[in-house]
Amino acid sequence: MSSYDVAIIGSGPGGYVAAIRCAQLGMKTAIIEKYSTLGGTCLNVGCIPSKALLDSSHHYEDAIKHFEDHGIDVGEVSLNLEKMISRKQGVVDMTTKGIEFLMDKNKIDVYQGVGSFKDATHIDIAGEKNVTIEAKNTIIATGSKPSTLPFITLDKERIITSTEALKLPEVPKHMIVIGGGVIGLELGQVYKRLGAEVTVVEYMDRIIPTMDGAQSKELLKVFKKQKMKFALSHGVTAVERNGDEVTVKATDKKGHDVEFKGDYVLVAVGRRAYTDGLNLDAVGIKTDDRGRVEVNAHLQTNVSNIYAIGDVIKGAMLAHKAEEEGTLVAEIMAGQKPHIDYNLIPGVVYTWPEVASVGKTEEQLKEAGVEYKSGQFPMRALGRSRASGDTDGFVKILADKTTDEVLGVHMVGARVADLIAEAVTAMEFRASAEDIARMSHAHPTYAEAVKEAALAATADRALHV
Ligand code: FAD
Numbered sequence: 420m421s422s423y424d425v426a427i428i429g430s431g432p433g434g435y436v437a438a439i440r441c442a443q444l445g446m447k448t449a450i451i452e453k454y455s456t457l458g459g460t461c462l463n464v465g466c467i468p469s470k471a472l473l474d475s476s477h478h479y480e481d482a483i484k485h486f487e488d489h490g491i492d493v494g495e496v497s498l499n500l501e502k503m504i505s506r507k508q509g510v511v512d513m514t515t516k517g518i519e520f521l522m523d524k525n526k527i528d529v530y531q532g533v534g535s536f537k538d539a540t541h542i543d544i545a546g547e548k549n550v551t552i553e554a555k556n557t558i559i560a561t562g563s564k565p566s567t568l569p570f571i572t573l574d575k576e577r578i579i580t581s582t583e584a585l586k587l588p589e590v591p592k593h594m595i596v597i598g599g600g601v602i603g604l605e606l607g608q609v610y611k612r613l614g615a616e617v618t619v620v621e622y623m624d625r626i627i628p629t630m631d632g633a634q635s636k637e638l639l640k641v642f643k644k645q646k647m648k649f650a651l652s653h654g655v656t657a658v659e660r661n662g663d664e665v666t667v668k669a670t671d672k673k674g675h676d677v678e679f680k681g682d683y684v685l686v687a688v689g690r691r692a693y694t695d696g697l698n699l700d701a702v703g704i705k706t707d708d709r710g711r712v713e714v715n716a717h718l719q720t721n722v723s724n725i726y727a728i729g730d731v732i733k734g735a736m737l738a739h740k741a742e743e744e745g746t747l748v749a750e751i752m753a754g755q756k757p758h759i760d761y762n763l764i765p766g767v768v769y770t771w772p773e774v775a776s777v778g779k780t781e782e783q784l785k786e787a788g789v790e791y792k793s794g795q796f797p798m799r800a801l802g803r804s805r806a807s808g809d810t811d812g813f814v815k816i817l818a819d820k821t822t823d824e825v826l827g828v829h830m831v832g833a834r835v836a837d838l839i840a841e842a843v844t845a846m847e848f849r850a851s852a853e854d855i856a857r858m859s860h861a862h863p864t865y866a867e868a869v870k871e872a873a874l875a876a877t878a879d880r881a882l883h884v
């Protein structure tokens with residue numbers, strides 16, 4: 420029987436990063452993955468393929484709607500959906516093969532099969548061959564799966580999750596999206612750009628409800644301009660399929676029954692922690708009321724040599740959060756004292772305009788009774804935005820009223836997914852709004868909006884509005 424210092428179950432961004440860090444720290448490491456490709460949800464059916472389709476559909480929309488504004492006449496533009504989907508798969512394949520290379524380079528043993536606990540130091544792997552390995556420590560990194568509503572039967576043809584939406588055989592005529600969160604908006608925008616009518620049915624009174632209210636408002640305004648339809652404050656009560664037609668029934672905030680008819684329904688109401696097949700009972704590992712593995716501040720379960728990271732535990736379901744946790748656990752096992760500031764894990768929505776946030780929202784500061792000041796700068800006032808034609812959005816900086824320390828940064832606009840890194844850096848070093856305001860930002864760039872918002876927060880002295 421092979422013996423390891425550490426075994427990791429699941430090869431998503433949490434698991435494979437944990438494996439690399441463990442190997443770097445000199446541990447004999449094994450990783451177990453039930454699918455034939457490494458990389459988990461993120462690389463196979465999440466972050467990477469969704470961004471590939473967002474980029475491709477953005478090019479298509481630009482060719483149809485915006486090239487003309489730049490004086491480029493391309494004649495008739497047509498869509499080759501099959502090629503777009505196969506390009507996406509090519510990007511996925513290249514990326515997942517990259518993880519195989521990294522496992523090999525770091526001398527990590529890869530086992531393909533379903534890992535389940537035999538006891539606290541032995542894992543059975545059911546794959547092509549059934550094997551058992553021994554591990555002093557184990558990291559559970561088994562991720563998550565799409566959630567649904569109790570009355571919905573996902574047929575994965577017309578009533579689908581994000582996984583099927585990444586490889587549809589045709590552009591829907593009318594896609595009804597249940598859930599105005601990250602997946603609903605990103606994939607909804609892909610199909611809207613490709614020519615579908617898209618209606619988003621959202622339970623709350625705003626889209627991206629966990630982000631700053633100003634971002635929800637701005638994104639809704641832009642999406643409505645792009646002719647996406649929204650039914651906010653609508654609780655879905657039933658989903659039915661009749662041949663190629665689907666019907667979503669909902670109740671609006673006045674209690675009226677409403678029906679939406681289309682040809683595809685994308686169910687995007689969140690994801691659930693995935694522990695099926697792990698045989699947690701064999702070792703007595705505790706889960707919470709939402710099925711997530713319970714961990715302490717060191718991400719250790721109630722069984723001291725077994726840790727858990729990523730989507731399978733509490734917290735934001737984000738690839739970079741899982742990665743940080745993978746590194747943290749490896750370093751803790753090596754006797755180091757690492758730390759993650761969960762307040763500074765940024766959140767990004769890759770629609771266009773993009774949406775990005777870090778730290779506290781205005782709603783959270785109000786609720787906590789923190790006295791703060793706010794500085795906001797519109798993208799349309801930037802030379803860079805006018806040059807590219809991307810004038811929607813803003814940067815908003817929230818700072819402590821007395822100390823000027825930056826408490827939250829919220830952005831909508833072109834390339835803000837990349838701009839948010841400046842805010843994370845500033846907040847990691849506990850910068851004041853004035854610190855950011857006094858830094859030189861290259862001209863002309865979208866990043867100038869960060870400086871201007873900081874100037875506005877510091878002393879209401881933005882220069883270009
Ligand atoms: P996962 O990536 O889910 O990996 C878990 C792995 O464990 C899987 O490969 C699974 O097969 C394997 N596994 C499970 N049980 C067993 C077992 N018993 N034995 C062996 N293997 C097992 N996040 C971002 O930060 N940015 C984005 O842009 C983004 N876009 C997304 C788009 C979509 C459409 C979706 C669905 C998600 C997106 N996410 C994004 C979320 C991101 O994918 C997850 O937060 C991330 O993958 C979590 O990583 P993880 O390592 O915890 O788990």
Ligand code: NAD
Pocket residue numbers: 568597598599600601602603605620621622623626627628653654655687688689690735736737766767768769
């Ligand atoms: P989400 O939590 O972002 O959004 C779900 C939405 O569905 C919420 O707005 C919620 O109010 C709504 N909802 C819930 N029940 C409903 C009902 N009965 N009727 C109507 N609306 C209802 O979840 P998601 O979009 O499914 O994404 C799942 C996870 O994947 C998220 O946690 C997210 O972090 C991650 N993800 C991240 C990215 C990214 O980082 N860009 C992209 C995709 C997914």
